[in-house]
Amino acid sequence: GAGVSQTPSNKVTEKGKYVELRCDPISGHTALYWYRQSLGQGPEFLIYFQGTGAADDSGLPNDRFFAVRPEGSVSTLKIQRTERGDSAMYLCASSPGQYNEQFFGPGTRLTVL
């Protein structure tokens, strides 16, 4: 079956712009996670959804970052007023439930010029 997909695969933007990154989880997976992976580092947790609600958003670095999952399936990570330090790989993962294995998508590489 289809795995987790993320679009776009690459996004180049200018400092100060707004970007949206999309994650399509595996069908039926209720839990969805966003992570950010800087070059040479391990992924860092951003936010976790259980269904439509954000169960844990403690990893969002500041109020420029926001994520939604309005119908409990697709999720969008939104970054306002992008900064060069936001450049990273953004990974999405989904799982059947919060205690199950997380399946990762291929990521969106964001570059802020």
Add this chain to the structure above:
Amino acid sequence: AQTVTQSQPEMSVQEAETVTLSCTYDTSESDYYLFWYKQPPSRQMILVIRQEAYKQQNATENRFSVNFQKAAKSFSLKISDSQLGDAAMYFCAYRSAGANSKLTFGKGITLSVRP
């Protein structure tokens, strides 16, 4: 807060040989899960092996096995009969057994396999 440390940035192994990747972690929790993930170049992360902290027996998955030392907070991955396809970044990760299901990752280690 939990932390995961992978102190070796790179390792190399000859094809068909065995290699061990190290990981230590810190936590005040008694029940948790530990994972090794593989991230091949330009490909998505996949789960290699998982260990429940309450289990004394070390997990194994074909050529992959772990050495879990709970008291020492150590969780190493052994890859036997290394193959060229094993070349990737490997991440050690921690997850609480409670309601907080986020993964905490180490910095990763780049494994190269020499033919």
